[in-house]
Amino acid sequence: MPSHSVSPAIAELRERIAHLEGPGGRARSVLPFGLKDIDRRLPGGGLGLGCLHEVAGGGNGAVDGAAAALFTAGIAARTKGKVLWVVTRPDLFAPAIAQAGLAPDRVIHVEAGDEKALLACFEEGLRHGGLGAVVAETARLSMTASRRLQLAAESSNTIGLALRRWRRQTEAGDFGQPTASITRWRVSVLPSRPLPVPGLCRARWLVELIRCRAGESGDFEVEACDDTGRLALPSEVADRSPQKEIGRRIASG
Amino acid sequence: MAGRTGRRRLITALDANAERLGVRIGMAVTKAQALVPGLIIADSDPAAETEGLTKLALWALQRISPVVMADPPDGLVIDTTGADHLHGGEAAMLADMIKRFAASGVEARAAVADTWGAAHAAARFIARPAIIIPPGESEAMLRTLPLQALRLDPETVSGLITLGFETVGELLEQPRAPLALRFGPEIGRRLDQALGRIAEPVDPVRSPELIEARKVFGEPIGAAETIARYIAKLVDALCLELEKHGLGARRLDLLFHRVDNTMQYVRIGMAQPVRDPKRLTRLFRDKLETVDPGFGIEIMVLVAIETEPVREKQTISSLVEEPEPDVSDLVDVLANRVGDRMLCRFTPVQSDVPERSVARIPPLAPETGLTWEGDWPRPPRLLPRPEPVETMALLPDHPPVWFTWRGVRRRVRRADGPERIRGEWWKRDAELTTVRDYFRVEDETGERYWLFRSGDGEHEDSGSQRWFLHGIFG
Numbered sequence: 001m002p003s004h005s006v007s008p009a010i011a012e013l014r015e016r017i018a019h020l021e022g023p024g025g026r027a028r029s030v031l032p033f034g035l036k037d038i039d040r041r042l043p044g045g046g047l048g049l050g051c052l053h054e055v056a057g058g059g060n061g062a063v064d065g066a067a068a069a070l071f072t073a074g075i076a077a078r079t080k081g082k083v084l085w086v087v088t089r090p091d092l093f094a095p096a097i098a099q100a101g102l103a104p105d106r107v108i109h110v111e112a113g114d115e116k117a118l119l120a121c122f123e124e125g126l127r128h129g130g131l132g133a134v135v136a137e138t139a140r141l142s143m144t145a146s147r148r149l150q151l152a153a154e155s156s157n158t159i160g161l162a163l164r165r166w167r168r169q170t171e172a173g174d175f176g177q178p179t180a181s182i183t184r185w186r187v188s189v190l191p192s193r194p195l196p197v198p199g200l201c202r203a204r205w206l207v208e209l210i211r212c213r214a215g216e217s218g219d220f221e222v223e224a225c226d227d228t229g230r231l232a233l234p235s236e237v238a239d240r241s242p243q244k245e246i247g248r249r250i251a252s253g
Numbered sequence: 254m255a256g257r258t259g260r261r262r263l264i265t266a267l268d269a270n271a272e273r274l275g276v277r278i279g280m281a282v283t284k285a286q287a288l289v290p291g292l293i294i295a296d297s298d299p300a301a302e303t304e305g306l307t308k309l310a311l312w313a314l315q316r317i318s319p320v321v322m323a324d325p326p327d328g329l330v331i332d333t334t335g336a337d338h339l340h341g342g343e344a345a346m347l348a349d350m351i352k353r354f355a356a357s358g359v360e361a362r363a364a365v366a367d368t369w370g371a372a373h374a375a376a377r378f379i380a381r382p383a384i385i386i387p388p389g390e391s392e393a394m395l396r397t398l399p400l401q402a403l404r405l406d407p408e409t410v411s412g413l414i415t416l417g418f419e420t421v422g423e424l425l426e427q428p429r430a431p432l433a434l435r436f437g438p439e440i441g442r443r444l445d446q447a448l449g450r451i452a453e454p455v456d457p458v459r460s461p462e463l464i465e466a467r468k469v470f471g472e473p474i475g476a477a478e479t480i481a482r483y484i485a486k487l488v489d490a491l492c493l494e495l496e497k498h499g500l501g502a503r504r505l506d507l508l509f510h511r512v513d514n515t516m517q518y519v520r521i522g523m524a525q526p527v528r529d530p531k532r533l534t535r536l537f538r539d540k541l542e543t544v545d546p547g548f549g550i551e552i553m554v555l556v557a558i559e560t561e562p563v564r565e566k567q568t569i570s571s572l573v574e575e576p577e578p579d580v581s582d583l584v585d586v587l588a589n590r591v592g593d594r595m596l597c598r599f600t601p602v603q604s605d606v607p608e609r610s611v612a613r614i615p616p617l618a619p620e621t622g623l624t625w626e627g628d629w630p631r632p633p634r635l636l637p638r639p640e641p642v643e644t645m646a647l648l649p650d651h652p653p654v655w656f657t658w659r660g661v662r663r664r665v666r667r668a669d670g671p672e673r674i675r676g677e678w679w680k681r682d683a684e685l686t687t688v689r690d691y692f693r694v695e696d697e698t699g700e701r702y703w704l705f706r707s708g709d710g711e712h713e714d715s716g717s718q719r720w721f722l723h724g725i726f727g
Binding site: 107 | 667
């Protein structure tokens with residue numbers, strides 16, 4: 001946020017707002033993505049730690065939530081401490097989460113019977129304060145529920161990740177309803193770059209920052225999480241960079 | 254087994270073989286011996302049997318529910334209200350119970366019903382090992398059962414049979430007054446108990462070595478805040494007692510005796526032995542909403558059902574090493590909310606078959622430091638069982654050109670594979686030759702799926718050569 005050319009009146013107002021927001025309102029620590037394009041859009045240069053964030057999949061991803069789960073696992077992998085992962089449908093395959101950088105020792109999985117129990121577990125995890133991140137795969141998230149979760153996250157400085165996932169494609173319109181979360185993301189898959197040989201290269205995602213409190217929204221085309229949970233910007237060079245090619249030629253010659 | 258009734262020796266218990274040969278309970282020993290030459294007869298020891306039953310009851314008390322009572326000569330009464338969901342539902346609870354009894358050599362039949370009387374009858378007079386009578390259907394079930402199901406004494410039963418009654422239903426149709434005049438009030442009482450019209454309190458077994466704290470109220474209490482306050486006091490008292498013994502609680506029961514002579518209870522479980530009053534009070538407070546005080550609570554009893562020695566740990570005081578935050582209290586809170594089995598950590602298993610490569614371990618198990626080996630990407634969503642898809646693919650090792658899954662046809666743009674996974678012949682003989690070839694395929698929109706062909710595409714015995722979808726990549 002630009003801090004220059006601020007009149008004393010505005011500075012005073014800011015101070016008062018900060019006072020109203022309570023401790024940690026402004027001086028929140030953040031978790032940067034490590035990609036300048038994305039971090040630039042987020043207030044503080046990264047995902048706020050004591051905040052609730054929403055992630056959903058686009059297209060068929062709204063139902064299977066596969067890309068969204070990896071995106072979320074990548075964020076959780078970069079926090080410190082244990083991670084609580086609450087689900088109602090037990091179809092998460094743990095090896096994939098480990099491949100996104102979230103070691104199996106760090107994740108405690110909870111299978112809640114219904115949405116109500118899931119939200120209760122989510123809130124409990126956020127209030128505890130000893131966890132690195134709490135992930136919950138939820139379909140419904142009302143304004144009231146998300147407000148409670150946001151307050152719980154603020155009180156303990158734990159990052160809350162609501163992975164929105166619906167039973168049917170038609171229910172995904174629910175994602176337009178307002179909630180109290182700080183950011184809202186949609187992750188959709190894109191066709192990957194063709195390789196010169198048969199095979200698949202790193203998956204490519206369209207990550208849309210649909211809503212961001214005190215920040216701008218934006219679309220980013222990124223390459224999927226690597227084994228430490230980091231995204232990457234796709235290189236636009238056709239096959240591989242010429243620099244590398246020259247280096248290899250020298251090495252082999 | 255033979256026992257003495259007055260001056261007659263009667264058969265009191267028998268095994269399945271004897272029953273097949275025609276021996277029946279209640280038969281005179283001499284008659285049984287005449288019927289089956291070489292019958293092995295042992296004298297029954299009622300005192301030892303009662304003792305054994307009490308031991309079983311104490312075991313059930315620790316495993317299943319806080320309110321358990323021995324029902325001599327051959328039964329256990331367990332109040333499972335509010336305990337079944339912790340065992341995965343009533344059916345799973347019964348199956349588990351019967352299996353555990355069978356493992357210790359006891360053949361048991363179990364039934365769940367609205368009332369003690371109905372469950373007693375169903376367990377003994379319906380020839381199935383596990384019976385669940387849905388709420389409100391006890392009466393219909395009871396009507397078809399014979400008179401013996403009502404827990405009446407044998408003289409009354411034989412008197413009723415002389416009068417021409419056979420089933421409970423026929424007895425229910427009759428006016429009560431003449432029956433009471435002839436046989437006394439017992440018949441009406443048993444009928445009402447079985448139908449739940451009058452209460453039949455269960456007096457739970459207790460072992461003298463259990464540590465407990467107790468509070469009797471002069472005036473019955475009912476307000477939630479009052480109950481919460483006394484819970485805190487009881488927990489404090491119990492924790493002091495636990496500290497004296499150097500123990501921590503793994504399982505606690507809080508029993509509320511109500512003024513109408515019924516009982517309510519709350520049970521909490523801990524992943525590690527705990528004797529921190531704050532934590533325990535918190536766990537009880539979460540469950541308080543499930544307690545119905547009715548007209549008031551007279552007595553509250555807090556019992557430590559399972560205890561373990563507590564090992565005190567030194568906290569890390571170094572400035573360099575940051576202490577790992579303790580999450581055991583959170584695990585306890587969640588386990589008591591959603592059930593113990595719903596919490597887990599996943600750990601790798603040495604198996605290439607995807608669905609076998611993951612095992613569940615308790616959330617607080619020591620860290621293994623293991624992770625899954627291999628560079629092949631795994632999908633974040635694995636279908637509970639592989640779903641068949643229609644495909645067109647070149648044999649033997651080409652990925653499909655297109656496939657149809659759940660009615661949607663997708664063209665495969667790019668693919669990677671095959672990753673060949675062989676059957677584990679040391680697990681099942683049938684897997685000796687089976688093969689699965691896994692492919693990662695990407696369709697036109699960029700969605701990636703995990704398909705496999707059952708079989709190697711060449712040999713008939715390696716599988717059905719059909720295609721399945723097993724997972725979805727992100």
